[in-house]
Amino acid sequence: MSKSAQISSEGLRSWQVINQHAEDDALSPAARRNRLVRWAGWGTTAFTGLLILLLSAWAVRSSHAAPLRGAAGPLVMPLAKVQFTTDGVLTEAWARDFLHLNVGDPLDKIDVFALRQKLLDTRQVSEALIERDRPGTLRIALKERHPVLRVAADTGAGGYKLYLVARDGTVFAGQDFPDLVLSQVPWMSGMALHRSKDGSGFEPVPGMDAVADLLKTARTHAPQIAAQWMVVDLGQFDPRPQAPLSLIKVPKSGDLGQLTFDTTSAAGDFATQVDRLTFVAHTVQDKALLVSGLDMSIPDQVVVRLLSAPASTRHTR
Amino acid sequence: MRTEGESSVAVLCGSDSAERAVSLVTGQAIADALKQEGFTVKIFDLPGRELPAALDPAHDVMFPALHGGWGENGGVQADLDARGFAYAGCGPEASRLCMDKVETKRVLAAAGLPVLPHVLFTGEKPSSASSLATKLGSTIIIKPVAEGSGIGLHRAGNRPELAAALKKLTPGRWMAEPWVRGREVSVGVLGGRALGVVEIRPKAGASYDYEHKYTAGMTDYFFPASLEPALTEEIQSAAAGAFAACGCRDFARVDLMLPPAGGCVILEINTIPGCTPTSLLPKSASCCGYTFPKLARAMIGPALERFAVIAATP
Numbered sequence A: 001m002s003k004s005a006q007i008s009s010e011g012l013r014s015w016q017v018i019n020q021h022a023e024d025d026a027l028s029p030a031a032r033r034n035r036l037v038r039w040a041g042w043g044t045t046a047f048t049g050l051l052i053l054l055l056s057a058w059a060v061r062s063s064h065a066a067p068l069r070g071a072a073g074p075l076v077m078p079l080a081k082v083q084f085t086t087d088g089v090l091t092e093a094w095a096r097d098f099l100h101l102n103v104g105d106p107l108d109k110i111d112v113f114a115l116r117q118k119l120l121d122t123r124q125v126s127e128a129l130i131e132r133d134r135p136g137t138l139r140i141a142l143k144e145r146h147p148v149l150r151v152a153a154d155t156g157a158g159g160y161k162l163y164l165v166a167r168d169g170t171v172f173a174g175q176d177f178p179d180l181v182l183s184q185v186p187w188m189s190g191m192a193l194h195r196s197k198d199g200s201g202f203e204p205v206p207g208m209d210a211v212a213d214l215l216k217t218a219r220t221h222a223p224q225i226a227a228q229w230m231v232v233d234l235g236q237f238d239p240r241p242q243a244p245l246s247l248i249k250v251p252k253s254g255d256l257g258q259l260t261f262d263t264t265s266a267a268g269d270f271a272t273q274v275d276r277l278t279f280v281a282h283t284v285q286d287k288a289l290l291v292s293g294l295d296m297s298i299p300d301q302v303v304v305r306l307l308s309a310p311a312s313t314r315h316t317r
Numbered sequence B: 001m002r003t004e005g006e007s008s009v010a011v012l013c014g015s016d017s018a019e020r021a022v023s024l025v026t027g028q029a030i031a032d033a034l035k036q037e038g039f040t041v042k043i044f045d046l047p048g049r050e051l052p053a054a055l056d057p058a059h060d061v062m063f064p065a066l067h068g069g070w071g072e073n074g075g076v077q078a079d080l081d082a083r084g085f086a087y088a089g090c091g092p093e094a095s096r097l098c099m100d101k102v103e104t105k106r107v108l109a110a111a112g113l114p115v116l117p118h119v120l121f122t123g124e125k126p127s128s129a130s131s132l133a134t135k136l137g138s139t140i141i142i143k144p145v146a147e148g149s150g151i152g153l154h155r156a157g158n159r160p161e162l163a164a165a166l167k168k169l170t171p172g173r174w175m176a177e178p179w180v181r182g183r184e185v186s187v188g189v190l191g192g193r194a195l196g197v198v199e200i201r202p203k204a205g206a207s208y209d210y211e212h213k214y215t216a217g218m219t220d221y222f223f224p225a226s227l228e229p230a231l232t233e234e235i236q237s238a239a240a241g242a243f244a245a246c247g248c249r250d251f252a253r254v255d256l257m258l259p260p261a262g263g264c265v266i267l268e269i270n271t272i273p274g275c276t277p278t279s280l281l282p283k284s285a286s287c288c289g290y291t292f293p294k295l296a297r298a299m300i301g302p303a304l305e306r307f308a309v310i311a312a313t314p
Helices: A029-067 A092-098 A112-121 A208-221 A268-285 B020-036 B073-081 B090-097 B099-109 B129-136 B160-169 B210-214 B229-245 B280-286 B290-312
Strands: A081-086 A124-132 A137-144 A148-154 A160-166 A187-189 A231-233 A247-250 A257-260 A290-295 A301-308 B008-014 B042-045 B060-064 B119-122 B139-145 B154-156 B173-178 B185-189 B193-202 B219-222 B251-258 B265-270
Touching: A029 B219, A081 A092, A081 B129, A092 A112, A092 B219, A112 A124, A148 A187, A148 A208, A187 B185, A208 A268, A208 B229, A231 B060, A268 A290, B008 B020, B020 B042, B020 B290, B060 B073, B060 B290, B073 B090, B090 B099, B090 B265, B099 B173, B099 B229, B099 B265, B119 B129, B129 B160, B154 B160, B160 B210, B185 B229, B185 B280, B185 B290, B193 B229, B193 B280, B229 B251, B229 B265, B251 B280, B280 B290
Parallel strands: A081 A137, A187 A231, A257 A290, B008 B042, B008 B060
Antiparallel strands: A124 A137, A148 A160, A231 A247, A247 A257, A290 A301, B119 B173, B139 B154, B139 B173, B185 B193, B185 B251, B193 B219, B251 B265
C-alpha cells in the first residue's frame, strides 16, 4: 500500500506514515565512548590470548630442542654431542673417556678451562680449543705433537716406560700412536731426561728442532739410508746457537756404520751433508768398501773410516 | 744365486675390480716397456681373484698391475707371499693400509704429516648434511674409503647438493672431507725417493675424477709443476714421508692438494699407480730423467733382487 493511500478520507494522516528511519550510529557521544571501550576490551583479550598461544607453542618446541627447566629454576642444557677434531691421532672416544664427558651432562656445568688444562697436561696436546655450541654441543679442537725420537725413561716407580720427544722438545707418553709409526721413530741416546720441578713429567729436551730437521732431510733425500736409523746419539750435541761443536751421530746405519753430522752449519746445511752422504754411500757400495763410519761434519769433506781394504783389491798370498 | 736373465716377468692385470679396464691398459703398457728393456714377459688377464696355476716361483717374477679390490688391497700380495713369489711393489700390509683411506690418514697424522680432517660413515646410515657441513664446511667431497681412481667421488658445493649426494651412496664405508679448491699435485715415489711434482688441472674446472683421469684431453698436466723450490721440497718431503710412514716399498704415487692458505695436504697413496699413457707416475718419473721403459725396469728391479735372494735361500 502506498503512503498516499494511508491518508484518510477526512484528510488526517496516520502515525504510520511518519518517517521512522534512523541512522545505525545514531548514538549519543556517551554511547559511542562506551562502545569503543567495549571493543578495546575485546581486542585486548583476543591479543593476549593469541600471545599466550604463541608463547606456549614456542615453549613446547624449545623444550624438544634441549633446554629443560629444572626444579630449581635455571635452564639446563644437556650435552647432546661432542664435536671433535684433531690434526693427530687422538679420537673422540678417547676424549669422551679422558674428560669424563657423558651425553646428558649439563652443558653449562662443564668446566671448559679445567678440561683444556687436563688436555694440555697430557703434553701430547699442544693446543686445545673447547667451547660450548648451544643448545647441546661441546666443540673440542686439538693440535697434537708428533714424535721425533723415542726414549725409555725411568718412571720413578722402579720401572721404565716409553716416552716420545716432540720437535719442540716436549716429552710425552704418546697415546694412540700406531705401532707402524712408532717402529720408525729412532731411539734417543746420549742425553738424559730431567724430571720437571713439579714432578709431573720431564723438562723439554733442547734443540730437538735440529734433530727433526736432519731426520726430515734424510728421509726426503736419502730415504733408504734413513730407514735404517734406529738410534740417534746426542752425546756430543750442543743446542746453544753459538756452540763451537755440536754433532748428531747415528751409531749404526746399515753397512755404512756410524754417521756423524754437524749442526752448527760449519759443514753446510743438512741437505748438503745428506747429499754428500748419498754420494759417498754409492761410492762405498760400488767399490765394495767395508766401512765403520762416515763423518759429514767437516767442511767440504767426508771422512770415510775403512774397516778393511776393499774386497776387490785385497792382496792374497 | 739367480739373475734376471734366468727369470721371466709375469704381468698380472684385469681381475674383477671396478678398475679392471684401467688395469688391462696398465698391464699391457708395463709388459711392452719391459720387453723393450730385454725382459721375457708374459701377460695374464685374470678373470677373477685366482693366480694362474702355470706360474712358478722359481722362474717367474711377478708384476701385479691390478688396480683396486683384491689386486691393490693386499689380497694378491698375500697370495703371492704365500706361494713364495717375488713381486714388484708394496707388501700386503702396506697395500691393505693404503687402500683404506681413513687408516692411512691415521698413520700419516701420527707421523706428523699433513692430512685433511674427515668424517667416516656408512652408506646405509650416512651422516646428515647439516652435521657434515658443521664439521667440514659447506663444500665437501664424499668418497668411498676403499676405492681408487676417483671412483664413487661425489662433490657438493652447497648443502642441497650435499643432501642429494648422500642419498646416492651405495652401502659400504664412506668418508667426507672438505673440498679444498686448491692446486692438485701428484708425486711418484721410487725406492723411497720422491720424484718430480706433477700438477693436474682438469679442464672443466671440476675435480680430478675417474672420467678426467682416464680420458685423454680432459686434463692438463704440468710437470715439473711450476712451484717455488721450497714448496716443491715440502711436497716431495711429504710424499717420501708418507711412503715411509705407511711401510711402502719399491714404488707408489702420492696425491696431494695445495690449499690456498699454503703448504700441502696428502690425499692418498696409490700402491699400484696407473701406468697408462695418461698416467701420473711416468710423468713424475720423467722429471727425473726416466723414460717409461727405464721406469718399468726401476719398478721391477727390487723384485728381481728379492727373487735372487729367494732363489739363493736353501
